[in-house]
């Protein structure tokens with residue numbers, strides 16, 4: 433095997449800031465860092481896991497680059513289990529870029545996204561579920577998502593899967609003994625007890641985890657709230673108001689928003705994915721049509737539609753046509769522009785939009801916005817009380833694999849009930865075990881790994 437190369441990357445966001453950390457990992461990490469680093473005093477030793485003050489020089493031009501703190505961490509007690517060097521530099525985009533260029537000139541290679549964590553995984557420091565916990569932690573959008581990620585990171589899922597694997601191996605061992613001693617099969621396996629063990633020790637756990645995925649999903653992925661309405665009713669204004677920033681362009685010209693705009697809005701700790709859409713109407717403009725196609729696909733995925741109308745104008749065919757399109761999906765009717773004289777009376781509204789929740793507001797003055805936020809939070813919590821949010825929540829990849837494992841185990845259970853031969857039942861158990869290997873990363877195909885680690889940023 434070729435020894436791994438030494439990788440380098442900026443591990444903090446680039447830009448102006450207090451500190452920018454450059455990380456090196458690999459067998460030559462220390463040697464390369466030493467070419468640039470001069471400790472102060474010169475004779476100061478570079479002990480492992482100790483912070484040392486010094487200067488970085490360009491070894492060719494002798495030019496001083498920065499005053500830094502450097503930490504050498506000797507393998508294997510490091511993030512990647514390789515030799516690691518971290519250099520705390522001043523964070524200026526230019527100086528950091530220059531230092532990295534010199535590190536690369538001196539023999540390092542620029543790290544791929546997630547490559548440090550990939551190495552931690554390949555070198556056996558963390559399993560795949562923990563690596564995924566790292567990504568989740570970085571990308572968490574709510575407190576709950578953060579807690580869930582921290583649990584993955586601590587290896588809780590990995591441990592649960594370990595327990596499951598042990599239970600399945602014990603059940604498989606019984607089948608294998610029965611295969612080896614066919615005459616004594618009946619004494620070796622008590623089908624009812626075997627099935628009970630399968631249900632209690634394996635199926636129950638998988639069911640719980642799969643359910644946890646569904647329950648934890650809104651906190652991980654966000655709840656989609658889609659603002660729809662004909663052009664110019666104030667959709668983008670509402671988005672901006674809710675976000676408290678001028679995120680979307682607002683103009684008196686109908687058809688201003690042409691693409692969907694999506695931002696996360698936290699209400700009572702719940703991440704809502706607030707989506708502003710292109711106003712739906714008939715338009716010959718190709719760009720607008722493409723935007724409206726996007727709007728329709730967002731409508732189809734929405735958990736709640738906020739159907740906006742302009743209360744200062746009479747309801748027209750365009751409002752009603754659009755309402756026809758969305759009225760079978762979960763929706764509320766929002767009456768905007770309450771700061772202007774009303775052109776609509778309650779009786780008409782009741783006739784046009786029967787039996788729906790109606791709220792009045794002004795995206796211009798902010799009137800009614802607190803009520804809207806409050807109602808949205810309450811709407812979500814009514815169906816998803818916070819106490820039921822599970823602490824350990826698998827991600828989609830993990831859940832999908834667990835479903836496959838569960839399917840194989842359900843089949844095994846049926847076969848055991850029908851007294852099918854132990855060989856056939858064993859095949860199902862082995863399949864389930866194989867899936868669990870893929871789950872924790874022991875037998876995960878290369879392309880799946882690549883997909884997972886490509887979601888990381890460079891330097892992680």
Ligand SMILES: Nc1nc2c(ncn2[C@@H]2O[C@H](COP(=O)(O)OP(=O)(O)OP(=O)(O)O)[C@@H](O)[C@H]2O)c(=O)[nH]1
Nearest residue numbers: 663664665666667668669687688689711769795796
């Ligand atoms: N008086 C008043 N004007 C509003 C209110 N909300 C929006 N407007 C105005 O209505 C016009 C259209 O607002 P937008 O937010 O761009 O409307 P939109 O629905 O996003 O429009 P499109 O993107 O073109 O579909 C702008 O001139 C806004 O300033 C409101 O509550 N009161």
Ligand SMILES: [Mg+2]
Nearest residue numbers: 667668688689
């Ligand atoms: Mg708009």
